[in-house]
Amino acid sequence: MMRGIRPLLRGSTYSGMLFAYCGAVASLPLLPFALVPTLVWPSAPYGVQVVLVLLVWAVLIGAVGLARTTRRALIPLARRLLSVPLAAPVTARQRTNEPGTAPSPADRWRTPLWLLLHVALGWTGALVSGVLLVAGLTLPAMGWFRAEAGLSLFGWSVRAEPGWRSWVVVLCCLLLAAAVCAVVTHALRWSAPRLLGPSSAERLALAAERELRLAERNRLAHELHDSIGHTLTATTIQAAVAGEVLCADPVAARAALRSIEESTRAALEDLDYVLGVLREQRAETAPTRTLADLPELFDRLRHAGAVVEPRLSGELAQVQGTLSRAAYRILQEGLTNALRHGAGGPIKVRVAAEPDGLELSVVNRTGEGTGPRSFPTSGHGLSGLAERVRLLHGEFEAGPDGSRHWRLAVRLPVRLSA
Template sequence: MSGFPRSLLRPGGYLSVPYALLGTALTLPAFPFALVVVLIPGPPQLHFVLALAVVALVLGLAGLAGPTRRFGVAVANAMLGTDLPSPGRARPAWPDRLRSAAWLVLHGALGGLLLMVEGMLLLGVLMPVMWLNGDQGQFSFFGATTDAGPWTVPVALVMLVAALLLAAAATRGFRAGAAALLGPSAAERAALAERRAAVLAQRNRLARELHDSIGHTLTTSTLHAAAAAELVEADPAQVRRALGTIEEASRSALEDLDHVLGLLREEPAAKEPTRTLTEVDVLAVRAREAGLDVRLAVTGPVAVLPAAVSREGYRIVQEGLTNALRHAGPGGVDVRVEARPDHLEIAVVNTLAGAGPRPGRRGLAGLAERVEALRGELEAGPDGERWRLSATIPLRAGA
């Protein structure tokens, strides 16, 4: 059993009835406007048709409002179980407004019609009750008159099944109509895709920030803690320096973490930490205290670099030193930062250890994306007996 027959066995298959009740209720504020038709000379039939036209016109005008579309989508999702995306707070285009107006009119008209037919069918279910209570009245069907009797039982069952079938069919019809008239247009789908892409890009950026900051902090803290454990009795002063470095690095990582969590929760967060190439010497000091022989060379006016370039440059050096702490062989690590008039050059070079380096793929992939976003180039790989991480980032649009 699937599709339409299956909906007869689920309570959700009859959601059309409360949805129709709401549609009928939405038409009530429009009826006072229909009273003006009594001023027009003519037969009652004409007044009835004109009154319905006025009600439809008022509903259509109300459907042109932007909030009406958002309300229609929310109600369809809540009462019909649809999964229509919210149109957001942006002003809908006129084609979308017209679709919303058409759906509001259909919602009211079809809802009233469904309730009327359902009422007639369910009244037929009461015929056996009247007969069993001894009522020997007569029933009229399309001009024919017949007495009450046992025949009312099967007729009532047929009418009950018809009422259930109609309600289930109306539920599916309302869902299809809502999807067609309240569903996103091509422009809305494009805007929704852009919003989703922006969210994914933001999440990827935050993931890279956490990887760079927390990964570097954990690596340096682990090495400092191991060194402190070996020197706890022999060199207390060195232990204190190691603990101080761990404290400073942890505080910096907590600031980054607080900022990222604030963005994820969409809450006011602490001011975004600014890690730029002006602080690259702090990275070198931490790496030296963790046991690396870091030779840092900074040339050029790094303090006046564009903020985005300086931040990404800091992360490049941080990732290079983190990988060197994890995988470098014996020997020094050369870090070169050179700010030229038209571009920034960064290189982190260290010796290979054993079978070769095992740098974090996620870290290097994240760096490549960042550098590419700035129209730069990043290279990472063996260079003879050393591992080289280098990046070149242009500083001018035409570079």
């Protein structure tokens, strides 16, 4: 019994009924236009006129539901007053980002159907609950002043009698009015996700939008890992070098400190950009480092005391866009691993731009029993590189090259610009 009464005690039941009343009231401005058939055909039977008015009224309400602004206004109201989790309406831009997400003709009629149901339930609930409330509030007063008083509606009558019976009737009327509110609210709450919620095409567009956001955040995580990891490794080594030669070779120490300053400034730009995107704020400029910035990267490593032997071939300047940026980050991560885990000696870097592919390789010496797998790391370096290469449909290889060397080799399919 308590389970059946519980909905009558919830505030959301009556806020949902208020939402239904709003639908009924909002339809009133269309009623004068729906009365036009009675003016055009005044000699029609009364029943025919009523049917025509209701039909024209329903058509006008459905036409209002076809407007996009109607759906945008209904969703937050239903979410607030019905306590139903509804996704925000899909914008035209979200649909155009993913092919095959255009709304079908059936989807376009979901909002008019909801609006008709909303108005119909609003008027039904208002009339029934209003009659019950009026009966419940007036019957005791009638019974107090006139013993034979009563109410009659549509052939149904209730006679007010003094005593406890009239109060039982009052209680029943109030409970029935509350039950009507609960039924109307439940019907609206049940139909809202089905008619106002996202359709299959909109779900596809929302899923595509989420996938794009996750891909962007994943890319930013890789960018941040590569940039900050390289900077911390390089600056640690450069600081050690500057400390060792500070007295013996002040010029070299100043060069190492200057390199630390440049590296940290570049890392701060990357960090500021990534945090701006994660906070959903637009950064002023996105840091774009490409293969054209490799000489600067090699210089920073040389200031850290590393011996870098680059071998560049092909038309690297013609490698543009995402591929050039990804190649730079791959080489940056490979050189960072060489600095972090290498055992000294030259680091050989090869970049070859061929007509059908871009080849990258980093080879460094390792001590006995050492290598990237034997050092404590976050575990995201090589796996992140492999994922980046996979997304570019390339080939990735990392492992020992002989007994004393470690080799990172990547091949990316490329189209050279004309």
